[in-house]
Amino acid sequence: MSSTTVNQGVAHQIEQEDQQALLNLAETYLRESVAPVASEIDDxxxxxxxxxxxxxxxxxxALRVPKVWGGAQVSEITYRHFQxxxxxxSGALNFLQTQHQSAAGFFTNSENEALKQQYLPYMSKGEILVGIGFSHLRRSGxxxxxxxxxxxxxxLAGKVPWVTGFxxxxxxxxxxxxxxGRAIxxxxxxVDTVQETGGAIAFSEPMQLGAMSSTNTVTATLTHWFLPQERVIFIKPIGAIHENDQKNVLHHGxxxxxCARAGLDIVEAAYQTKQLPLIKQAFDALDAELTRCQSAMMQTLPPDSQTWEERLQLRAWAINLAQRCxxxxVxxxxxxAxxxxHAAQRVYLEALVFTVSGQTTAVMEATLAQLVVSNRFE
Structure with a gap:
């Protein structure tokens, strides 16, 4: 074995250890500082x-941003564990930070070097925070x-119906x-802004959502808004967002x-208090199924490891598991409850949000197919 191969192996091992340390750091913070105030965070x-x-x-x-830009540059597997x-x-914290992580990914993939320099070095520590508003591009008509x-x-002119993080x-x-037909x-x-040219951007009051209302989701209205060329991240071909949805169909899962694990945490705690065997039986069955689903989803991460249809079914399985857990x-x-x-109330509502997050017609169909089962009382 050459010294180059050995050095590469050592470097890979160090990288894996660093990324596991990052996950451990995140879990410790979430468990000790976030979990005790999860209900307050939601409200x-x-x-x-x-x-x-x-x-x-x-x-x-900024976990997926290259290190040269100040990010952690974690592997695909590490990021999916973080997800x-x-x-x-906390579903609300997850929902909010995901918007920022997605924005960081957009800057990373842009060829606009000036924007990269302006934003990326400051995103990992939250010195600059950026949201996203483009789900409306999925709409037909x-x-x-x-x-x-x-x-x-x-x-630019029109409405952005959903922007989180006001x-x-x-x-x-x-x-x-x-x-x-292309998308820019x-x-x-x-923030509400009026340009010298007469363009304006204005925001509604935060929506009264059933869950995660603290994330301040609003509607944006743009009127004759001038977007200078230097503020453009990129222009995508016709249908690019739909192709991306297909490619990444599993990711929201x-x-x-x-969310399913959050539900099982509550079930496990209830067993410790009530000591009812039936609760333990339910926990063991759902825990085993969740482990199988997680393993199956992680195995699909390599490109072309499974078909789109198979990934879609796994996404629907994960949604169904969250609902049942x-x-x-409850x-x-x-x-x-x-x-x-109550924690069960919060997790139940969060399962609702994760059911429809990033939903496409195909995901809706697969989700409904999981819900529609034969009548067991016939």
Missing amino acids: NPQVLKEALRGMGDRSLL QLVPRY EPIMKAVVVEGGYQ GFFQDFIVGAALPD YGVVPF FYSLG ASAA TVSSGA NYRY
């Missing part, structure tokens, strides 16, 4: 802001956010449809796995 933006700041203090907010870890302790070419850049993030990445992505301020948490908590701030 109070200020407590959520403190929790997000804690992640930034530990350099956990399960955060929602186990007339675009609700349009862009046209003007001198020096683009003019009051948390300084800017957000907006997506708009060009006349030829650019950076705009996440890891959040559902974390959350229901189990069941073993008995009447206390009705309490507004």
Whole structure:
């Protein structure tokens, strides 16, 4: 064996140890500092802001950004473990930090070096926080956010129906449809702003959502907004977002796995208190199924390891598991689960959010297929 091969092996081992240390750091923080205030985080933006700041203090907010830009540059496997870890302790914190991690990925993949220099070195620690607003590009029919070419850049007009993180993030990445069907992505301020040219961007009051309302999800309205060329991240071909949804169909499923584990944590705690064998039996069965689902999903990470249809079924399985584990948490908590701030109540509502997060028609169909079963009482 050559010295080069040995050195590569040692470097790989060190990298794996570093990434495991990062996961351990994240779990310790989440378990000790986030879990005790999870209900408050779900309801109070200020407590959520403190929790997000804690992640930034530990350099956990740009995990997939290359190290040259100040990120952690973790492996695919490490990141998918992280995706399960955060929602186990707080769905609201997970939902918010995911927006920022996604924005960091957009900057990383951009050819706009000036934007990279302006944002990436400051994203890992949360010195700059950025959101995203482009899910509307998945909609069919007339675009609700349009862009046209003007001198020096683009003019944007329309509505962004969902932007999460108002009051948390300084800017957000907006997506708009060009006349030829391509999509442009650019950076705009996440605060009411009027330009000297007459363009404006305004935001609604935070929506009264059933879960994770502390994340401050709002609607943005852009009127004759001038987006200069230097604020453009990239322009994507027609249908790129749908192709990306297919390619990444499994990724949102890891959040559902974390939510399922949160439900089982409650079931396990209930058994420790009530010592009923039937609770232990339910926990063991669901825990074994969750382990199988997680293993199957992790095995699909290598490209072309499974077909899109197989990944889609795994996504639906993960969603179904989150729903059932959350229901189990409610069941073993008995009447206390009705309490507004009970952990089972929070996890049950979080399972709702993860059911529809990043949903496409195909995901909806697969999710419904899991729910529709034969009548066992026939």
